[in-house]
Amino acid sequence: MRRWFAVLCLFLFEFVATPAQADWRIAETTHFVVYSNLPEPKLRRYAERLEKFDKALRIARGVKETPLGKAGRVTVYMLDDRSDVSDLMGNRYIAGAYMPRAGASVAFVPESSSEESGNSLALSGEMVLFHEYAHHFMFTTWPDAALPSWVVEGWAEFNATAKFQKDGALLFGSAPNYRAQGLLTGNPLPIERILGGAAGKLSGTQLEALYGRGWALVHYLTFESSRKGQFGAYLNAITQDRKTPEQAAAVFGDLRALHRELQHFISKPRINGYSIRAELLSIPPVAIRPLREGEAAILPVRFRSERGVGPKTAPDVYADAKKVASRYPDDPWVQRVLAETAYDAKDYPGALAAADRAIAADGTLVEAHCYRAMTLMAMAVEAKDEKKESWTEIRRTIARANRLDTDDPRPLVLYFRSYLAQRAVPPQVARDGLYRAYELAPQDRGLRMEAATMLVASGKLAEARELLLVLTYDPHASGMGEAAAKLIDTIDAQLKSAPADAHAPAATAVEDASPK
Known part of the structure; x- marks a missing residue:
């Protein structure tokens, strides 16, 4: 059911491949759930680095840790290499993707590493995920900040190049060498347009320039003492004073002078950065377990379903889900995925049966209860069922999901939508x-x-x-x-x-x- 959500994608022009591993595992931390076929020691190290990256972002930005429910974590699917990601997303230029969803934010990233390839200009899988998670961190930490495209992508690029040092410290500020071509071979995007433009209006080469020049602007305005305070003033002019990005750019003065300074900065052989010490990056232990046979078998279907389906693709995904589900009728996650794919393919009786099997196998699966409610709702709408008992049962199912995790936004959304589906005015509790x-x-x-x-x-x-x-x-x-x-x-x-x-x-x- 993912098709209506927008996607943040990282566009790149490099490719690095690594051999596939055999067994799939799940690693869980405070902020991440990682699915990978890496050996357990490598997966543990990877998950620990992700969690330390989150902590370093909080320290660097003075953001306090707040309690986070399970539904607030980002699910990371680590595929073998960049070609697997681009094939899944249907675009050969996409090296990683982040999909910001209520209760189900997900990222697809490659396992491949620039360190392993020996190519310092290549993009590692870790960099891809750091970029995508920086988006998630920005959107959830500063939800009301109206940020232009160069800030969104430039800040993500700034954080993507964070590097763990031998002593365990995390260094921020390294250059994105994989953007070298866009940074050093001319500027197809004038600075006036960067400061006031939108990514959707740009060509491919201009979009590449936006990422690279966005990084340069964020880095330069952060560390250059003569520009101290201007970055914050620019953002405040947009978010607080309701100015357009073009109007806010006045805080930088002569933009041609800023352009010349930026060109000089890009040409420098060494640039500044800052480091978060290792002793500040302590994290809770990472929990790792191998996937059950059924969980691993349904993963390829999950990838496609989580990526998003439409009327043309939903039936094929559902057909593949049924093949796997027939072998694992008692696996709760297999049946939950079957319920999702059946719902997307509009086989509502099949979706309801699968959701009920998932709940019978594991009554704690919030998503299974949500799909049961969604299916009952769709069936009631389709049948023009206005009986009070039908909608009472739908809301009972939603309430069960809510009680399982009161910090999961999905039951709350469904409760509100149930009144719209019934063509009724949502009561105050639903609006709240x-x-x-x-x-x-x-x-x-x-x-x-x-x-x-x-x-x-x-x-x-x-x-x-x-x-x-x-x-x-x-x-x-x-x-x-x-x-x-x-x-x-x-x-x-x-x-x-x-x-x-x-x-x-x-x-x-x-x-x-x-x-x-």
Whole structure:
């Protein structure tokens, strides 16, 4: 059911391959769930480095650790090499992908390593994931910051090149050597357009320049003493003063002078950085286990389903899922994946049966309960079923999922949508729940738009505007960003005539839908 979510992709022009391993394992940390066929020692080291990377980002930016539920973690699928990632994504220039979803954010990255290849200009799988996780960290840490495309991609590139030192410290600030061609062979993107442009309006070579020049700008404005405070002033002008990126660029003064300074910076043989000491990067132990036979067998189907399907691809994915599921009728994860693929293929009886088998095998699977509720909802809508008991059962199923993990945004979203599907006005508890879901998963663009629309309907115009503004500058929001901009124009017109209460309602859990 992933097809409507936007994707953040890292475009590259290099390829490195490594041999495949045999056995699949899962490694779990505070912020990550990693699926890989690496040997256990290598997987443990990889997962530890990811968790230490997150901690280093928090230390470097002064971000406090907050409790994170299981649904808030990023699931990482490590494929054998970059060609596997690009084949899965259907684009030979994609070296890694991050999909920001409520309760199910996922990244696809290659195992291949520039260190192993001996090519210092190549991109390692770790760099890909650091880039993609930097996106996730930015969106969840500063959810209301409206950031132009060069900031989003430049900051991700800045963090992608973080390097662990022999003493365990993590060094930030290294140059992205894999961007050398775009940085050193001319500039197809003028600085005026970088500071005010959107990635969706750029050609392939210009997009490559945006990534490289974005990194250079973030690095230079961070470390250059003569430019101290300008980066923050630029961002504040956009997020607080409601200026356009072009207007905000005035804080940099003469942009041609900035361009010349940037050219000089790019040509320097050595650049500054900063290091987070090893003793500051202590983390909890990593839990690793081998996948069950059924879990491993269904993985190829999971990759395709998680990547996203449409009307043309869903039936084939479902057919492959049925082949695996017939061999593992009692494996809860196999049946959960079968339920998802059946739902996407609109085989609702098949989806319901699979969800019920998954729940019977493991009643703690939140997603199985969610798919059961979604399927019952789809069947009720299709049959134009308006019976009270049908919708009560749907909401009971959602409430069970909510009780299993109150920090999982998906049951909260489903509870709100159940009223829309029923063509009923969502009660306050459902509206509160949707806003709470947004707070739990601000990285999900679709959920952000849905929450903003709900706030507009509730008269919370200023709060809705804040949520929407982020989408207008998001280089990956595409048509959603344009829709957000139009809605902001409508909000601004209404605010001028009658300012509304901008405070969002307090959030609560889903109430049990049992008959009173």
